[in-house]
Amino acid sequence: MIRLRSVLAGLMAAIAFLAFTQPAWAFCGFYVARADTSLYNQTSQVAIARNGDRTVLTMSNDYQGDAKDFALVVPVPTVITKDQVNVADPTIMARLDAFSAPRLVEYFDEDPCEWAFGYPAADGLSVQRLSLEEGGPPLRSSDSALGVTVEAAFSVGEYDILILSAEESSGLETWLRRNDYQIPSGAAEVLGAYIRQGMKFFVASVNLEEFDRSTFQKLRPLQISYESPRFMLPIRLGMVNARGPQELVVYLISPNGQTEITNYRTVEIPSNQELPLFIKDEFGDFFTTMFDRQYDQNGRSVAFLEYAWDMRGCDPCAADPLTAEELRKAGAVWIAPNASIWETNAFVTRLHVRYTRDKFPEDLTFQETNNRRFFQGRYVMNHPFTEGINCRVRMRQKYPDNAEYIDEMYDAETMEYIREYYRDYVTSTVPRRFERESQNLANLTGWDLDDIRHRISEEVPHPIPALWRRRYPPRPGR
Amino acid sequence: MLRDARDYQILFLALFLGLGLLTRDWTLQLDAVAVAIATSLAVQYALSVGLSWRVLSSPGPEANAETRSPLWQTDFNWRSPLITALGLSLLLRVDHAETMALAAAIAIASKFFLRIDGKHYFNPANLGIIAALSFTHDAWVSPGQWGEEVWYALIFLGAGGIVLKRVGRWDTTGAFLLSYALLEALRNQYLGWTWDVWAHRLMSGSLLLFALFMVTDPRSIPNARPARLLWALSIAVLTFVLRNVFYVPTAVFWALFLLSPLTIALDRLWQAPRFTWGRRLPLSPTADAQ
Numbered sequence: 001m002i003r004l005r006s007v008l009a010g011l012m013a014a015i016a017f018l019a020f021t022q023p024a025w026a027f028c029g030f031y032v033a034r035a036d037t038s039l040y041n042q043t044s045q046v047a048i049a050r051n052g053d054r055t056v057l058t059m060s061n062d063y064q065g066d067a068k069d070f071a072l073v074v075p076v077p078t079v080i081t082k083d084q085v086n087v088a089d090p091t092i093m094a095r096l097d098a099f100s101a102p103r104l105v106e107y108f109d110e111d112p113c114e115w116a117f118g119y120p121a122a123d124g125l126s127v128q129r130l131s132l133e134e135g136g137p138p139l140r141s142s143d144s145a146l147g148v149t150v151e152a153a154f155s156v157g158e159y160d161i162l163i164l165s166a167e168e169s170s171g172l173e174t175w176l177r178r179n180d181y182q183i184p185s186g187a188a189e190v191l192g193a194y195i196r197q198g199m200k201f202f203v204a205s206v207n208l209e210e211f212d213r214s215t216f217q218k219l220r221p222l223q224i225s226y227e228s229p230r231f232m233l234p235i236r237l238g239m240v241n242a243r244g245p246q247e248l249v250v251y252l253i254s255p256n257g258q259t260e261i262t263n264y265r266t267v268e269i270p271s272n273q274e275l276p277l278f279i280k281d282e283f284g285d286f287f288t289t290m291f292d293r294q295y296d297q298n299g300r301s302v303a304f305l306e307y308a309w310d311m312r313g314c315d316p317c318a319a320d321p322l323t324a325e326e327l328r329k330a331g332a333v334w335i336a337p338n339a340s341i342w343e344t345n346a347f348v349t350r351l352h353v354r355y356t357r358d359k360f361p362e363d364l365t366f367q368e369t370n371n372r373r374f375f376q377g378r379y380v381m382n383h384p385f386t387e388g389i390n391c392r393v394r395m396r397q398k399y400p401d402n403a404e405y406i407d408e409m410y411d412a413e414t415m416e417y418i419r420e421y422y423r424d425y426v427t428s429t430v431p432r433r434f435e436r437e438s439q440n441l442a443n444l445t446g447w448d449l450d451d452i453r454h455r456i457s458e459e460v461p462h463p464i465p466a467l468w469r470r471r472y473p474p475r476p477g478r
Numbered sequence: 479m480l481r482d483a484r485d486y487q488i489l490f491l492a493l494f495l496g497l498g499l500l501t502r503d504w505t506l507q508l509d510a511v512a513v514a515i516a517t518s519l520a521v522q523y524a525l526s527v528g529l530s531w532r533v534l535s536s537p538g539p540e541a542n543a544e545t546r547s548p549l550w551q552t553d554f555n556w557r558s559p560l561i562t563a564l565g566l567s568l569l570l571r572v573d574h575a576e577t578m579a580l581a582a583a584i585a586i587a588s589k590f591f592l593r594i595d596g597k598h599y600f601n602p603a604n605l606g607i608i609a610a611l612s613f614t615h616d617a618w619v620s621p622g623q624w625g626e627e628v629w630y631a632l633i634f635l636g637a638g639g640i641v642l643k644r645v646g647r648w649d650t651t652g653a654f655l656l657s658y659a660l661l662e663a664l665r666n667q668y669l670g671w672t673w674d675v676w677a678h679r680l681m682s683g684s685l686l687l688f689a690l691f692m693v694t695d696p697r698s699i700p701n702a703r704p705a706r707l708l709w710a711l712s713i714a715v716l717t718f719v720l721r722n723v724f725y726v727p728t729a730v731f732w733a734l735f736l737l738s739p740l741t742i743a744l745d746r747l748w749q750a751p752r753f754t755w756g757r758r759l760p761l762s763p764t765a766d767a768q
Contacts, residue, residue, distance in 0.1 A: 262621045370573060
């Protein structure tokens with residue numbers, strides 16, 4: 001039997017998206033350039049906090065172009081007035097992301113010599129985190145004819161906002177074009193469907209004076225509050241003209257339990273997998289490769305659950321849980337200001353959707369459930385114990401105060417016991433685990449199994465005698 | 479060949495459940511399934527014995543020879559509660575097994591207590607689902623979890639077809655699905671969506687499961703064909719309205735629940751022989767009391 005001293009250590013986050021570089025039109029709305037700039041929106045992040053019919057939608061994205069060129073159009077279920085629009089704290093998405101991101105955890109195998117001592121070994125804790133970049137954009141307004149009504153026009157922070165309603169899509173399209181918004185061709189059909197559902201259009205653009213005056217390097221997330229029985233996220237507009245799959249991460253915050261997508265199947269990302277130690281330096285690469293593979297294996301038509309947990313805890317924590325204040329900034333306004341951590345009733349669901357027009361013909365619709373089952377994407381590394389069983393020498397150095405007892409403690413009988421354990425550890429426990437880790441990694445990523453085995457020999461510390469290395473010798477020249 | 483059409487139902491429901499457990503649905507939990515089955519059978523047994531004992535011990539003048547035939551002289555009806563339990567397991571999700579027990583108990587009890595003219599008018603599993611959704615803070619339905627693959631649709635349709643042929647209520651499923659599909663098509667046309675949007679809305683495993691196994695339950699739906707067609711049409715319309723106007727994700731279940739009492743009126747309007755399971759022999763009322 002082996003007891004693992006669970007020294008929780010490295011955590012990594014988010015990763016995934018740093019590698020997604022497909023240029024694409026974006027998320028729930030679409031960007032409409034005023035100039036012919038090429039637009040990049042790699043990953044959209046959306047937070048939806050919902051209590052009853054009251055919904056707070058926070059939209060952020062990692063747009064990297066010139067602020068003056070951006071505008072954003074999002075269909076919304078009701079007319080939105082000025083007090084329903086906010087500019088959100090730019091750190092909120094990063095906090096949600098860090099807290100809920102898939103995590104890599106490391107454990108250290110125990111020193112068998114310590115058993116005799118009964119001391120817990122010293123802990124080491126290191127935290128690594130990568131997180132999503134973020135920002136968020138838009139631009140401008142004008143008068144109406146063409147059946148387009150400007151229901152409201154106002155400025156919030158660095159944004160100028162227009163709320164439009166329209167009678168028909170061609171009128172809206174013409175209006176937008178006349179006002180210098182570049183509408184992707186093919187948008188009219190989709191706009192029409194939203195118009196006939198009675199939806200309004202939230203159009204945001206950047207007020208350059210305000211933006212220049214602000215100290216923010218990037219556009220901050222936009223936040224809209226409204227009341228509507230419709231619990232959905234429009235993604236169809238974003239797919240007009242899309243040049244590749246769109247990447248979307250949605251954080252759904254509810255006072256009760258997990259939020260589900262009702263019109264697409266949701267699959268949990270593989271979790272609790274043991275992986276070789278060397279994955280620590282390439283966790284991002286691992287995760288994106290695994291995600292690509294899962295995406296393909298599931299017919300490219302499912303959403304992925306990456307995290308579902310009550311905000312009052314986490315195990316292990318990839319980041320500190322959000323405070324009541326932060327949750328309120330993310331829209332969870334049912335939480336009292338200054339509520340203690342035990343009073344913050346917020347259940348966070350993180351869904352990762354990679355969608356294309358052919359597999360995701362419908363907008364995403366959600367429902368809140370009372371499902372309080374926790375889930376997280378968790379990957380485990382184990383550090384083998386490599387210092388051998390020269391217990392007396394090592395323990396004397398480690399515990400000089402107890403030096404006099406050491407010989408007594410490690411008598412022949414104890415040493416025999418430790419040796420037996422260690423023999424089993426070296427010949428069985430560790431090689432088996434290496435094999436398991438290799439298989440897992442190969443299965444999850446499609447990487448070559450034999451390469452992985454040899455990499456373990458090359459890059460992972462081994463206990464002596466290193467049986468695994470004999471079997472899979474390091475390859476020269478790597 | 480299996481003796482009783484319900485055996486086919488049990489077989490297919492169990493097959494779907496097995497598929498869900500093995501490959502598809504991580505929200506299915508074995509303990510909840512076990513609890514649903516155990517509770518349904520236990521409640522069915524307790525109420526059958528209890529009610530027949532009451533009839534026996536106080537044979538009033540209204541108790542005719544049929545109602546006095548004691549339960550233990552007939553076979554214990556395990557099929558009906560098993561079907562209810564499997565249906566609940568497939569459609570209802572709970573956090574705690576107690577909630578599933580509650581749903582199953584209410585479902586089975588409704589067959590004994592919510593009766594008019596000896597016929598229960600709520601579909602037991604549907605009532606169990608509605609009760610769990612309304613009375614507890616612990617239950618939900620996952621309409622998206624079945625996915626939409628055509629393959630699934632085919633399995634559902636094929637399997638359902640066999641069952642329906644056996645029990646002779648294909649008309650209800652057909653009327654429901656056709657009218658619902660038509661309504662969605664009209665909406666789709668009006669909104670100007672392409673037809674893949676329409677197909678995606680219909681290709682839901684939950685919807686098919688409902689259409690094939692719940693809306694067709696021959697014991698609780700109207701007896702005469704015209705009545706059944708009208709009834710199925712009403713459910714389709716109400717489902718459509720609840721889903722598209724009120725945005726209720728569990729629209730089909732609410733529609734069936736709300737319209738179930740209509741069965742009574744429809745049965746009065748169209749008189750027809752009541753459906754009985756099995757070999758189409760005159761059944762004793764104890765078997766009727768399922």
